[in-house]
Amino acid sequence: MxxxxxxxxxxxxxxxxxLGVFFWAAGWAxxxxxxxxxxxxxxxxxxxxxxxxxxxxxxxxRAGAAVGDVPLVGEQLSEPxxxxxxxxxTIEQAxxxxxxxxxxxxxxxxxxxxxxPILIVGLFWxxxxxxxxxxxxxxxxxxxSAADLDLFAxxxxxxxxMAKIAxxxxxxxxxxxxRDPEVVRALALLELRDSGLRPPAPLPAASR
Numbered sequence: 231m232x233x234x235x236x237x238x239x240x241x242x243x244x245x246x247x248x249l250g251v252f253f254w255a256a257g258w259a260x261x262x263x264x265x266x267x268x269x270x271x272x273x274x275x276x277x278x279x280x281x282x283x284x285x286x287x288x289x290x291x292r293a294g295a296a297v298g299d300v301p302l303v304g305e306q307l308s309e310p311x312x313x314x315x316x317x318x319x320t321i322e323q324a325x326x327x328x329x330x331x332x333x334x335x336x337x338x339x340x341x342x343x344x345x346x347p348i349l350i351v352g353l354f355w356x357x358x359x360x361x362x363x364x365x366x367x368x369x370x371x372x373x374x375s376a377a378d379l380d381l382f383a384x385x386x387x388x389x390x391x392m393a394k395i396a397x398x399x400x401x402x403x404x405x406x407x408x409r410d411p412e413v414v415r416a417l418a419l420l421e422l423r424d425s426g427l428r429p430p431a432p433l434p435a436a437s438r
Contacts, residue, residue, distance in 0.1 A: 235426025262344025
């Protein structure tokens, strides 16, 4: 598998792009964490309700226990305090529900804030890198020597812009059929550059 181009300039750009995507993801993960923590601050009223409800229930419980020791009427006197204490439990539960809801909201907002931009850029980057890897890996199997340039020259005539081909030869098809080494190599270089591959060394003059 060929991950990076042979050409130094393009390979450097690919590495910089990979680093850029990494820092982009890290940056948005940090922003998502900030959003999560900021949203959690909304749970402060719920925590206050929890403390107030718990404190009120404990106070009513202690008061009920104190009057419960009164002879004859202690049980009747402690009952209102016990009922009031149950109200404190209700207040505490309301606070707990509010805190839980805020925690869930903070988690959702944090993930959404981080993942949406990461996925948008990450999927685009993965598509481009995957396309390059597939193309370069496949092309690498056909470029063992200068004798393999015919295939890339033919592909260049089928896929490269006409303006680029015209700058190489007025009759590229005829030159390719005649196996003109200069034209074939120039055409192949167009395709090889797009695939990120370095061309093989030219054949010696006697081998042509």
